[in-house]
Amino acid sequence: QSVLTQSPSVSGAPGQRVTISCTGSSSNIGAGYDVHWYQQLPGTAPKLLIYGNTNRPSGVPDRFSGSKSGTSASLAITGLQAEDEADYYCQSYDNSLSGHVVFGGGTKLTVL
Amino acid sequence: QVRLVQWGAGLLKPSETLSLTCAVYGGSFSGHYWSWVRQSPGKGLQWIGDVNLGGNTNYNPSLKSRVSISVDTSKNHFSLRLSSVTAADTAVYYCAVKDTVGYYFHYWGQGTLVTVSS
Numbered sequence: 001q002s003v004l005t006q007s008p009s010v011s012g013a014p015g016q017r018v019t020i021s022c023t024g025s026s027s028n029i030g031a032g033y034d035v036h037w038y039q040q041l042p043g044t045a046p047k048l049l050i051y052g053n054t055n056r057p058s059g060v061p062d063r064f065s066g067s068k069s070g071t072s073a074s075l076a077i078t079g080l081q082a083e084d085e086a087d088y089y090c091q092s093y094d095n096s097l098s099g100h101v102v103f104g105g106g107t108k109l110t111v112l
Numbered sequence: 113q114v115r116l117v118q119w120g121a122g123l124l125k126p127s128e129t130l131s132l133t134c135a136v137y138g139g140s141f142s143g144h145y146w147s148w149v150r151q152s153p154g155k156g157l158q159w160i161g162d163v164n165l166g167g168n169t170n171y172n173p174s175l176k177s178r179v180s181i182s183v184d185t186s187k188n189h190f191s192l193r194l195s196s197v198t199a200a201d202t203a204v205y206y207c208a209v210k211d212t213v214g215y216y217f218h219y220w221g222q223g224t225l226v227t228v229s230s
Contacts, residue, residue: 002156033215034214034215034216036214036215036216036217038157038217045206045220045221045223046206046217046220047220048216048217051211051214051216052214052216057218089156089157091157091216091217092215093215100159100170100172100215101147101159101172101210102159103156103157103159104156105156106156106157
């Protein structure tokens with residue numbers, strides 16, 4: 001059971017916009033800690049996609065954007081492309097016994 | 113550009129100790145935490161723990177009694193040891209660089225599949 005909750009799957013057609021949500025609690029996202037997002041292509045290591053809620057590392061297309069409000073955060077992908085099909089994970093910091101670093105359970109994005 | 117290359121035994125028997133090492137190329141140890149994250153087959157990511165340049169460590173409470181993470185700055189290596197492994201420890205283990213302010217993982221190693229089986 002992950003500390004951060006994500007929907008198991010989401011899908012969209014090429015060119016469409018999809019959002020992936022991440023819900024936490026008062027000991028992590030709601031406490032003001034930043035949310036970060038990772039993309040994991042099949043058989044590869046996760047790759048940092050969004051850090052500090054809204055920031056994109058160099059090289060990440062601006063089709064990817066992040067937001068945060070209250071105890072939740074969202075990752076939006078616009079202009080969906082076939083190569084976006086991957087697992088997406090949110091991550092934050094938790095100040096309870098859950099541990100310092102916590103992840104969501106991951107969302108599988110399928111491009112139809 | 114920082115590159116992480118990891119290695120270690122991929123097949124263990126129950127009760128043995130898992131040992132993995134990660135080498136850091138193209139970067140400095142200072143200003144970051146050097147971390148381990150694992151992913152059980154078909155499952156999500158779990159943070160194991162990390163160490164900084166000064167040898168200060170943080171561990172996931174659920175693994176703390178069995179985990180040890182250390183750093184060898186002379187070799188630009190850091191290592192993970194997990195004792196008394198069981199089948200539940202079967203996973204792909206990743207080393208990663210964690211930002212000390214934002215607590216996000218900039219860079220990741222290639223991953224090592226560790227299987228625990230009798």
